[in-house]
Amino acid sequence: MTLAGLLDAALGRLDWNALPFWEMVTHPNASSIINGLIASGAAGIMVLGTLVTIWALTRHRLWGMLWRDWLTSLDHKKIGIMYVMLAFVMLARALAEASVMRTQQAVGLGGGFLSPEHFGQLFSTHGTIMIFFMAMPFLTGVINFVMPLQIGARDVAFPLLNSVSLALTAAGAALVMASLLFTPFSTGGWSGYPPFTETGYSPDVGPDYWIWAVTLSSLGTTLAGMNFAVTIYKKRAPGMTMFRMPLFCWTALCVSILMIFAMPPLTLATSMLALDRYLGFHFFTNTGGGDPMLYANMFWLFGHPEVYILILPAFGVYSEVISTLSGKKLYGYTSLALATICIAVLSFTVWVHHFFTMGQSASLNAVFGIATMLIGIPTGVKVYDWMLTLYRGRVRLGVPMIYAAGFLMLFVIGGATGIVLANPSLDYVTHNTLFLVAHFHNMLIPGLLFGMLAAYAFWFPKAFGFRLEEKWGRRAAVSWIAGFILAFFPLYGLGLLGMPRRTVAFFEPAYLPFTLIALVGAGLVLFAFGCLVAQLVVSIRERDDRRVPVGDPWDGRSLEWSIPAPAPEWNFAVLPQVETRDPFTEAKEQGRAYRSPEDYEDIEMPRNSAIGPIVGVAGFACAFGLVWYMWWLAISGALLSLGAMLARGFARDTVRIIPAAEVREAHESWLAMVRATPRIPRHEENTPANLGHAIPASQEEQS
Amino acid sequence: MGTGFSPLFSAPCFPLSHAGMRRYQLHLKGSGDRPKAGSKERCELEAAHCVSSAVQYAKWLCQWLSVTAAFLLLSGCRVESFLDPQGPVAAQQRTHFWQVTALMALVVLPVLTLTPWLLWRYRDRGGADYEPRWGFSRGWEIALWGGPALVVAALAVLLWVNTTRLDPYAPLASDANSLRVQAVGYDWKWLFLYPDLGIASVDLLAFPARRPLEIELTSATVMQSFFVPALGSQVYAMGGMSTWLHLGADAPGRFRGENSQYNGEGFHMQKFEAVAMDEAAFEGWARNAATASALDTAALDALEQKGVASDLAYALDRPSDEILFGGLPDDLFAQVMAETAKAPMAPHDMAAGR
Amino acid sequence: MNTETGRHPGLNLGSGHAEAHGEAEALVFGFWVFMMSDLVTFGLLLATYVTMLDNLASGPGPKDLFELKPVFIETLVLLTSSLTYGMAILSLKHDPGRRLRPVLAWLGLTLMLGLAFVAMEAKDLHALLAKGGAPQRSGFLSAFWALVPLHALHVSAAALWLVAIAAQIWRFGLDTPVKTALLRLGVLWHFLDVVWIAIVSVVFLGGLA
Secondary structure, eight states: OOHHHHHHHHTTTOOGGGSTTHHHHHSOOHHHHHHHHHHHHHHHHHHHHHHHHHHHHHHTTOHHHIIIIIITOOOHHHHHHHHHHHHHHHHHHHHHHHHHHHHHHHTOBTOOSSOHHHHHHHHHHHHHIIIIIIIHHHHHHHHHHHHHHHTTOSSOSOHHHHHHHHHHHHHHHHHHHHHHHSOOOOSSTTTTOTTTTSTTTOOSSHHHHHHHHHHHHHHHHHHHHHHHHHHHHHOOOTTOOGGGSOHHHHHHHHHHHHHHHHHHHHHHHHHHHHHHHHHOOOSSOSSTTOOHHHHHHHHHHHHHHHHHHHHHHHHHHHHHHHHHHTTSOOTTHHHHHHHHHHHHHHGGGOGGGGGGGGOOOHHHHHHHHHHHHHTHHHHHHHHHHHHHHHTTSOBOOOHHHHHHHHHHHHHHHHHHHHHHHHSHHHHHHHTTBHHHHHHHHHHIIIIIIHHHHHHHHHHHHHHHSBOOOHHHHHHHHHHHHHHHHHHHHHHHHHHHTTOBSSOSOBOOGGGHHHHHHHHHHHHHHHHHHHHHHHHHHHHHHTGGGGBOTTSOTTOOOSGGGGSOSSOOTTSOSSOOOOOSSSHHHHHHHTTOTTOOOSOOOOEEEEOOOSHHHHHHHHHHHHHHHHHHTOHHHHHHHHHHHHHHHHHHTTOOOOEEEEOHHHHHHHHHHHHHHHHHSOOBOGGGTTSTTOSSOBOOGGGOOOO | OOOSSOGGGTOOOSOOOHHHHHHHHHHHHTOSOOOOTTSHHHHHHHHHHHHHHHHHHHHHHHHHHHHHHHHHHHHTOOOOOTTSOSSHHHHHHHHHHHHHHHHHHHHHHHHHHHHHHHHHHTBTTSOOOOOTTOOOOHHHHHHHHHHHHHHHHHHHHHHHHHHHHTOTTSOOOOSSOOEEEEEEEOSSOEEEEETTTTEEEESEEEEETTSOEEEEEEESSSOEEEEOTTTOOOEEEOTTSOEEEEEOOSSOEEEEEEEOSOOSTTGGGOEEEEEEEOHHHHHHHHHHHHTSOOOOHHHHHHHHSSOOHHHHHHHHTOOTTOEEESOOOTTHHHHHHHTGGGSOOOHHHHHTTO | OOOSOOSSSSOOOOGGGHHHHHHHHHHHHHHHHHHHHHHHHHHHHHHHHHHTTTOOTTSOOHHHHOOHHHHHHHHHHHHHHHHHHHHHHHHHHHOTTOOHHHHHHHHHHHHHHHHHHHHHHHHHHHHHHHTTOOTTSOHHHHHHHHHHHHHHHHHHHHHHHHHHHHHHHHHHOSOHHHHHHHHHHHHHHHHHHHHHHHHIIIIIIHHHO
16 A cells, blocks of 8 residues: 555545635635635634644743643642633634624525535534533533532542543534534534434534534533532531532532433434444434434433533522622522422423424423423522522622623523423424524523623632622623623514524515624624623733732632632641531621631642543544544544553552641631731722621621 | 713613712713712712613613614515414414413513612612521512412413414314325425325415315425414424424415425525415416426436425426426325435445345 | 441441441442443433334344343353352452452452353344344344443443453552442442343343243
């Protein structure tokens, strides 16, 4: 075999025409040039961004630090931060894609500039990225950072598994990014319905990219869910019973259980589709006894609990934010915990509502419709409980509270449209229209995204030791709210007028005003994202003005606020003994906060490990090889992962001891600083006077 | 007011005290009497500012919406929707829709009105009652769980009644005979077969008004969804099996039909016309269609090529706005269902010799 | 009688193995949770199989393809391997001299039985192919080939893990990580038994009834 032949075989079905500019260069015409430029531009930004990052790291000699302090770290706080950073990067891309689609639809009367093929890829990557590579990493990162601190633990139950979960998710994200350069991605949407995604109708690599990216992500998520569940069950501080946990931990627990049980149906559905595509099986083909309806059932058996995985952590964040920023105990703790459990359980009983129009009997549809509406009851209870938490509180309208306020009002509207869709007879005229698209964005943006952005603003000081700048934060929050309203409320109208989803162009002039307004909204959303970037830049530049070393900038109620900011590696110098809910507020009110512990002990922390990064690279290699039929690469990646796991079994020196003396010194010097720092009342919390030491709101003198 | 600032930010909407209002105006002017950072006045100002900006945004949004509504009304654009129902199915769906909206308003409006009020009334340093330890009330629990439960119970009754009544598989209540049509979804066009009349058409569903229309659907390719918004329900069409849909039109008219389940590059162009006609006009149309040439193998092959109706018309040398066939093979619909084996197979399928 | 409180379901090592006993709680509980996600996977595959029982596409069905005798033998082999694994753990727990030989002997027997199971399955599947039962033949066969070989793959992975643990025992002796690994592998091994019983009942006995 010649060298050229060997190279050809090694590259599988990867060929020049995978490059985004190939079509425009070899077959230039108006459409291929415009679309080629957009696609190449996107690929170019990605490549440039990667190169710039590499250059910056090299220039400032940060590779060592990156490897030692971040990539191989098993610290849940660092892993959480990396998850959130991944989410923000993917959010940028998915927002860009949304903007291109919105622009196309604003000019899409009778045509437009975007080719149908390009549009098909855009809506598929937009959905896939937003769900699997923005929302899931964001919430996993927030839970990772916050939950162990709130239950008084030193780390999650399985720190190495935590690192591996992050690596798998990052590998999936990298695969989707690679599809910008080695095109195309799937055009089958984020749900990938066969037979459209079978080889017969999509013979290109697109659906394979989707299958392996989603599989990597779902594996990472299953492991993360298992990790979080065991942590909450087994690693709570002494005295912290389940009903003394902060509500965020209740939602984290229910989310983990949902992850454990909801990811397998997805892994199965995508694996079965892969078997169809790679080995000619007949699970979902039209021919040979395949059953595409089976895919719909399996995918949505995952898909519905998935949306509750997305929303429950946000509910937890709102509980924390609303009670803390109202200076008040959370109203209805037990109800909220029970409602969370109800929602989690009910989420497994409603999946058919995603395909009411597939021809099931009326009574079957009706049963699932009623089950769907039942979830509205515990959700409504939660909304009212949060409002009652505001009632007779002392509410500060900081950035997290602005998001919470937008959430409360916008989410119930989305819930109402959900009730409309839950009625099969109404679903028959709104299914697959923009009404549906508006509904789920209405749940996800004010629900999930605002919750995560609120979490970002709320816990950023704990992670990095300084507050975020308020003005840009407020601009971002208000722009998100206004942008969302303008971008999506018109879609409700369009859906009621019968405009289908996933449609690149339309022929009804009546749609035009709506798509134009939606475009303005998209612009406002981009501006909001820009405000977040500006906020971060300004905050880092002016961080000394906003340092909060005492660690309690908001007069927090739970344990994470009782430790320094940034949080030390070991979280708690001495594990706390918990006797009530809101333990830190109780301690502050009784004057017990910031006392020196009697005794310090050695602390055992896990050593760094390269297994995570190795599994990430190996996973990416395996997936990329599978997509492009580069079998040597796929097998190598799989063997490397396996080898790493087996080698880990022989590792014995996996723990390091931090001597008690070191802990004592760090902690006592911090306590000395605390005692020398003046406490501030709540109305000064956004001033430089706020060093993180709080007068409890209930003890504040208010004239 | 009106200090030259953008109207978006000039008017507080909640009543400040007279002194507060005066200070607010001076604040906007940027004058020296600026409340101190952290003072009660400053917080009041900033909160009012925030709330008022939000209100101003909302006002601007309403203005935009009214402009759009006016544009729509005045432009005479046709807007087809179940909200302007042209048949009994859509009419019932519209009624149900408004009933659900009204019930949900009971839940939603309190939240929309009370949330801003709560934020304002119980703001920090606003002087309202403060109960930091109040976290439970049995009365409230009963109301909070009970209220939504009652609303959901009412909705559940409406749901059950409407879902069973609007089952796409259930024939419409009518004295008149129904017209039987079989629909086959292709990439990217619809073939409508009239087995009792021995005719067929592409992307044109002609049917008599005021008579039930009974449609049996399948797909020759991937999952599709048959939808005529003005007449009501949609239903999926899938390969290897059939689904059913019953619709009707109250009066003659032309209605837009579409596919709502994405099936590739021509998806956005897979539109058709549903035309309700008087009995006499329909018979005339059917007679005319019967004179067209038959749906033979060449035509079937052309149908299976990827393309829209105009591509098909070109291939068959027909006028593109009316592709009619005057003869059908027996059992064509059943053949299509059995023959989704005609769909392209993966290379390994073919190599395995099936 | 053992009056100690167990920290997790199944055999607990007890205070005689203080360090391993303490560490096992979170590790074994976590592994159970992971097995529960696997249970969902196998449950769904069984449900898929049942759904696709009629999708023969004019091809061979259960009665044409399945034979009960090899399945019976395989069942005996797999269940016996679970017994020998249990003996391995018991000797780990109760051996006063902490000798390696009984543990390694029982583990070796388990491995041989497990590998025998996989080999027999492979032979069965080969025979199936010869009878025209390829997975590409029909939806029914696709469902069968997803379910039963996945189980065999799990058994193979468990066997590989067993070999890895044996290598660790050779290197480190019976230290804490090895003990907790053995406890977790035990959960997997017995879980695969349960799944096999379900497969035999639904696929083979159900198919031939």
